[in-house]
Amino acid sequence: MISNGPSRTFTHEAVAAWFKRLASSEWERKFPSDLLEKGRRFYRDGYLSTLDIQEHQAIITKKENREESYSVVEWNEKGPEIRTSLNDESIGIAMATAGLYEIEELISDLQADDPLLGENFEEEELEDPLTHDPCDHEKEEPPQEARWRLVIRFEVSQRGLRAIPEWNSNSGSRCPVYGNNHANLEDTDRPALMRFVNEATVQGFEFQKNLGEFILSDWKKVAKLTDDALPTWEKSFEVEFTGDARLLKKGQQILTWEIEARNRDKDEMMLRENFHLGNRRLGPDQVRKVTNAKKGTTFLRGHGLVRLDQGQIDDFEWWQRNKGNAKRASWPRYMLFSLFARKYLKTRADGKLENWRNAIRKLDAKKGGDKLSFLRPYQKSGIASLRALHQLGCHPLLADEMGLGKTVQALALICSENKSDLPDLVACPASVVPVWVQEAKQRFPNLKVRVLRKDDCFGDSVEPSLWVASYTQLRRHRHLLDQARFRFAVLDEAQLIKNPKAKATQACLSINARKRLALSGTPIENSALDLWTIFRFLMPGLLGSRKELERALLEDAPSTLLLLRRQVTPFVVRRMKNEVAKELPPKLETHLPCPLNDEQRKVYRSLVTGGLNDHGNDLRAAIKLSSVHVFSLLTRLRQACCDLALLPERKHLTSCGSKGEILIEKLHDLSVSGSKVLVFSQFTSFLAILKKNIRQELPELEVLELTGSTRDRSQPVDRFESHDGSIVLLASLKAAGLGVSLKTADYVFLMDPWWNPAVEEQAIDRAHRLGREKPTFIYRMVSQGTIEERVLQLQADKRETFQQVIGAMDNPSSLSDYFSSLDQLIELRD
Numbered sequence: 001m002i003s004n005g006p007s008r009t010f011t012h013e014a015v016a017a018w019f020k021r022l023a024s025s026e027w028e029r030k031f032p033s034d035l036l037e038k039g040r041r042f043y044r045d046g047y048l049s050t051l052d053i054q055e056h057q058a059i060i061t062k063k064e065n066r067e068e069s070y071s072v073v074e075w076n077e078k079g080p081e082i083r084t085s086l087n088d089e090s091i092g093i094a095m096a097t098a099g100l101y102e103i104e105e106l107i108s109d110l111q112a113d114d115p116l117l118g119e120n121f122e123e124e125e126l127e128d129p130l131t132h133d134p135c136d137h138e139k140e141e142p143p144q145e146a147r148w149r150l151v152i153r154f155e156v157s158q159r160g161l162r163a164i165p166e167w168n169s170n171s172g173s174r175c176p177v178y179g180n181n182h183a184n185l186e187d188t189d190r191p192a193l194m195r196f197v198n199e200a201t202v203q204g205f206e207f208q209k210n211l212g213e214f215i216l217s218d219w220k221k222v223a224k225l226t227d228d229a230l231p232t233w234e235k236s237f238e239v240e241f242t243g244d245a246r247l248l249k250k251g252q253q254i255l256t257w258e259i260e261a262r263n264r265d266k267d268e269m270m271l272r273e274n275f276h277l278g279n280r281r282l283g284p285d286q287v288r289k290v291t292n293a294k295k296g297t298t299f300l301r302g303h304g305l306v307r308l309d310q311g312q313i314d315d316f317e318w319w320q321r322n323k324g325n326a327k328r329a330s331w332p333r334y335m336l337f338s339l340f341a342r343k344y345l346k347t348r349a350d351g352k353l354e355n356w357r358n359a360i361r362k363l364d365a366k367k368g369g370d371k372l373s374f375l376r377p378y379q380k381s382g383i384a385s386l387r388a389l390h391q392l393g394c395h396p397l398l399a400d401e402m403g404l405g406k407t408v409q410a411l412a413l414i415c416s417e418n419k420s421d422l423p424d425l426v427a428c429p430a431s432v433v434p435v436w437v438q439e440a441k442q443r444f445p446n447l448k449v450r451v452l453r454k455d456d457c458f459g460d461s462v463e464p465s466l467w468v469a470s471y472t473q474l475r476r477h478r479h480l481l482d483q484a485r486f487r488f489a490v491l492d493e494a495q496l497i498k499n500p501k502a503k504a505t506q507a508c509l510s511i512n513a514r515k516r517l518a519l520s521g522t523p524i525e526n527s528a529l530d531l532w533t534i535f536r537f538l539m540p541g542l543l544g545s546r547k548e549l550e551r552a553l554l555e556d557a558p559s560t561l562l563l564l565r566r567q568v569t570p571f572v573v574r575r576m577k578n579e580v581a582k583e584l585p586p587k588l589e590t591h592l593p594c595p596l597n598d599e600q601r602k603v604y605r606s607l608v609t610g611g612l613n614d615h616g617n618d619l620r621a622a623i624k625l626s627s628v629h630v631f632s633l634l635t636r637l638r639q640a641c642c643d644l645a646l647l648p649e650r651k652h653l654t655s656c657g658s659k660g661e662i663l664i665e666k667l668h669d670l671s672v673s674g675s676k677v678l679v680f681s682q683f684t685s686f687l688a689i690l691k692k693n694i695r696q697e698l699p700e701l702e703v704l705e706l707t708g709s710t711r712d713r714s715q716p717v718d719r720f721e722s723h724d725g726s727i728v729l730l731a732s733l734k735a736a737g738l739g740v741s742l743k744t745a746d747y748v749f750l751m752d753p754w755w756n757p758a759v760e761e762q763a764i765d766r767a768h769r770l771g772r773e774k775p776t777f778i779y780r781m782v783s784q785g786t787i788e789e790r791v792l793q794l795q796a797d798k799r800e801t802f803q804q805v806i807g808a809m810d811n812p813s814s815l816s817d818y819f820s821s822l823d824q825l826i827e828l829r830d
Contacts, residue, residue: 005046005102006060010053017055019107021075022100023194028187030079031097035090039097048095051102060099071096104190108178108197108207147187150177151238152196154245156299160217161225161245163205165196168238178212196237203229223252223297223305247304252297253277255290255308257316261336263352267393268330273319277303291320321548334394334539338567356392360570363388372412374443378580379405383413385573386517395516395538397494399574402521402765404581407439410490410519414466415444420487423464427508428492430470431713431740436492437468452477458484471496471504478507489513491537494520498530500546508537521765522758528553528564535568542567577768587768589778591792594659596641596783601828603647604640604786607633608826619822630822634787637826641783642686642752655689659751659781663690664697666749666779671701671726676744679730680763681751684708687730690751694728706731706740713740720744733763743772750780753791785829790819 021027028036042048049068052059061070071084071092080100084092148167151174155162165177167188177193197207204221205214216222226248233239241248256276261269275282275290277300282290286300290308297307308316336349336357349357363385375383382398386409389396398406414424426436433451440449450456452469458480464487469477489511491497497505518534529550532543543549543564552560577584596604611633615622622630639646643657663679670677681687684707694703704716706729717740720729729742733754745767754760768776782788819825 005105006048006051008051008053008102008106010051010106011055014053014055015103015107015110018053018058018103019194019198022104022107023191023198025079026190027080027100028097028190031093035093036097038090038094040101042094042098043101048098048102051099051106053103053106058099058103060095060102062095069095071099073099104194107194109209148189149238150189150192150196151240152233153240153242154248155242156244156247156301157215160215160219161222161248161299163200163214163216165193165213176212178209192237199229199233219297219299219305222248222299223307226251226305244299244301244304247299247302250304252305252307253303255282255306257308257312259319259347261347261349261353263333263350263356264330267333269333269336269353271323271331273323277306318544318548321545332393332539332541334571335541337570338542338544360389360392360394372443375408375412376405376580378575379409379412382409382573382575383416386413387416389571390515394571395518397518397520397523397534397538397568397572399520399523399572401574401576402762403584403768404575404577406519406521407436407492408443410492410517411436411440411444411447413517414488414490415447417487420464422485422487422514423458424466424488424490425458425486425511425513426466426468426490426492427471427474427511428468429496430472432492433468433470434714435740440466458486471508475504475507478503478510481507481510481512484512486511486513488515488517490517490519491534492519494518494534494537495523495525495530497537498525498533500533500536505533511537522762525756525758528561531564531568535571539571584768585772585775587764587776587778589780592662592779592781593784594641594662594781596786596828597656597658599656600640600644600658600783603644604637604828607636607640608823608828611637611826612823615822617821617823619819619825622822634826637787638752639683639686641786641788642681642683643689645689646683646685655693659783660690660693662781663749663751664693666747667694667698667701667728670747671698674724674726675746676720676723676726677728678742678745678748678767679728679751680733680749680760681730682733682754683752684732686751687732691730702727704729708732708734717742731763733759740766742766743768745776746774747777747779750778753780753782753788755791755794787826789829790825 031039047062048060049063050059050061052061056074058073059070060073061068063069069084069086069092071082071086073096074081074083080096082093082096084095086092086095148169151166151168153164153166155164167175167177200214201207203216203225204218205216207214216225230239230248258274258276260272260274262272264270273287275287282300286303289298289300290306297305300306333353333356336347336353337360372380382400386396386398398409400406400409410426428436437449437451440447448463448465450465450467452467452473454473454476456477458467458477474481491508497508499505500509516538518538520534523534524530529546532546532549535542536546549560549564552563615626615630615633619630636647641657642659643655644650645653645655645657667677679687679690681690687705687707691703691705694701702723702725704720704727706713706716710716716729720727720742721744729745748764748767750760750763764776764778780792782792
């Protein structure tokens with residue numbers, strides 16, 4: 001091997017042709033030994049100037065003192081034929097042999113850089129058809145065995161697997177094939193060398209010029225080599241394994257990986273990851289090497305090729321992303337549930353942690369608050385479960401179905417604890433603040449309650465009290481939370497902090513409290529990511545990173561939801577009305593068909609036609625290009641189903657809609673019987689139309705309103721609850737969906753279905769609450785054959801289980817997951 005050589009001009013096809021010739025012949029035997037030796041010296045000393053390799057000839061030149069001489073090598077049936085411009089033909093022949101050595105070196109170089117070079121040369125094709133004569137075996141003597149045989153020596157280094165080609169003589173002498181110190185040898189097995197160069201390159205070896213060896217750095221490729229090529233190489237070449245390279249004979253060995261958890265104190269534990277090969281545990285250096293290899297194969301000194309159990313790859317990569325600082329000494333004990341929930345992660349906990357984990361799984365929900373006679377048995381049991389989880393260092397989610405008294409349970413829990421020098425804090429929607437104040441005043445008169453106002457400070461009270469803060473006020477007091485400490489921190493309607501970027505959410509996440517509690521009857525309102533934010537407040541880290549959860553839901557939602565259930569179930573207390581409040585009368589739900597009138601059908605079809613013309617029928621593409629305009633179209637269609645006067649271009653025209661007519665027909669009958677009626681709609685403008693029409697048709701029937709513009713919410717609610725005769729309350733879903741109790745309502749009309757069934761359920765449960773003695777009748781008014789029927793279809797899919805992702809349906813971005821085309825979503829069907 002030389003460090004500098006001639007400038008070379010060649011094509012891929014030309015080198016391939018010369019590779020075939022040189023590999024299939026013993027061309028050195030064609031030249032006298034003295035000229036061959038001189039050619040080797042020219043090659044070593046870098047004597048040549050240029051090398052022009054063509055398919056049928058090679059031109060070798062030497063330029064010295066501005067004079068240029070050349071030799072041309074052509075190949076015929078007898079082998080190389082040489083022409084030279086030199087008067088001294090012997091020097092011309094030596095130049096030609098030096099050129100052939102240069103071509104062999106070029107072949108080695110190109111094999112390392114371009115594995116495709118040898119693709120056309122199978123072993124059985126090495127014979128040059130130009131020189132082959134079927135009768136040649138009768139004319140020629142069998143070739144003599146080369147005096148120097150090729151030996152491939154394998155060694156393992158930090159860089160990978162080294163393959164070192166060497167010449168081995170019959171007498172046992174050794175010398176390198178390549179390198180500055182290689183010997184000048186005759187009778188070497190060069191065809192074997194060419195075959196090895198080709199096969200090594202195919203396997204991924206790279207030729208190291210300065211060392212005269214081949215290196216394979218990818219241990220995964222080494223593993224494939226041991227399985228596929230090495231057995232063949234041992235038959236084709238003389239192969240030696242030295243040192244740890246002998247361990248390649250074992251093939252790949254499978255590592256097992258586990259997390260070992262040890263108890264530290266009542267709140268924290270220590271984690272250590274272990275790798276085992278059989279019964280042997282790997283040391284720290286070996287662990288680092290395996291970790292760096294991730295899901296690939298690596299080589300461990302003294303062990304050989306190893307790789308992680310492929311079933312554990314996903315969990316292993318999850319751990320690498322979430323373990324944080326490798327030097328982290330302690331973890332919250334609740335993270336054990338995050339680890340145990342992984343399907344293939346083997347977790348081994350010590351005795352104390354195992355007892356702690358079993359205590360959570362088998363909560364002894366002893367009855368608590370026996371002195372509070374107004375508590376129902378299931379409420380006492382719930383309080384006991386929440387208290388037990390707090391005592392075990394966990395922070396629970398009370399997710400009882402709406403109407404089962406989550407507020408009173410939270411207040412009872414706070415009051416049952418010993419007095420503290422720290423205040424307590426409840427954060428809730430502004431509309432619910434009066435509910436907390438009233439409930440505390442009525443049930444827990446000794447509890448000092450303060451509503452957080454603009455100029456209040458958490459530490460300005462002489463004795464600890466319960467602060468009740470709206471999410472808006474809490475956001476405004478964010479600057480005080482870093483210094484404030486609380487005993488209890490309770491988030492009511494916790495699903496409202498689902499957006500982690502919202503300032504109100506960030507304020508909640510900055511609360512410093514000994515014990516945390518979240519209340520929500522619908523913790524998953526839009527997607528499983530809502531649940532992530534709630535548990536980010538309760539127990540940070542339990543559900544991993546938000547980005548990872550989002551990615552997992554996109555890639556494999558069913559498996560991810562199962563994993564989430566395993567992680568959060570131990571910390572969720574949830575009871576259903578039909579399980580614990582059997583004395584509560586049933587709610588009877590009915591779909592009330594509302595056919596569009598002729599004018600509505602005409603306008604609806606016109607909107608559908610215009611929408612398809614504007615957006616095309618590819619729903620996914622339409623949403624991607626213009627989600628705002630698609631959502632606007634859907635809103636217009638829903639408005640047309642309610643009343644045409646809701647449409648912007650018909651705002652000043654007379655009311656026209658079958659739903660309003662059907663509602664007034666029902667109210668005629670219900671008002672005679674003295675029934676109380678709740679009417680919900682997404683559109684406050686529709687409520688205004690209904691109010692006007694009801695007063696015209698039923699002037700003696702009292703009509704109340706509860707919308708976002710209602711300043712004093714308690715006034716219409718109290719009037720509705722205290723009224724003895726028939727009365728109607730027109731309410732918007734958002735304004736009346738939280739924080740009010742309307743348990744005297746006999747009938748509930750949902751005028752227009754909404755994408756998210758949880759929002760409707762919240763509204764219905766304003767009426768279907770504890771204390772009601774008669775059934776509650778629910779009417780869902782649905783325009784037949786329209787987009788409203790598709791909304792119900794989507795709701796049905798999402799109601800199958802509470803823990804299923806409901807879908808981000810506050811905008812149309814997820815609609816393409818349920819409907820294949822825009823026409824399928826909006827068409828008017830007969």
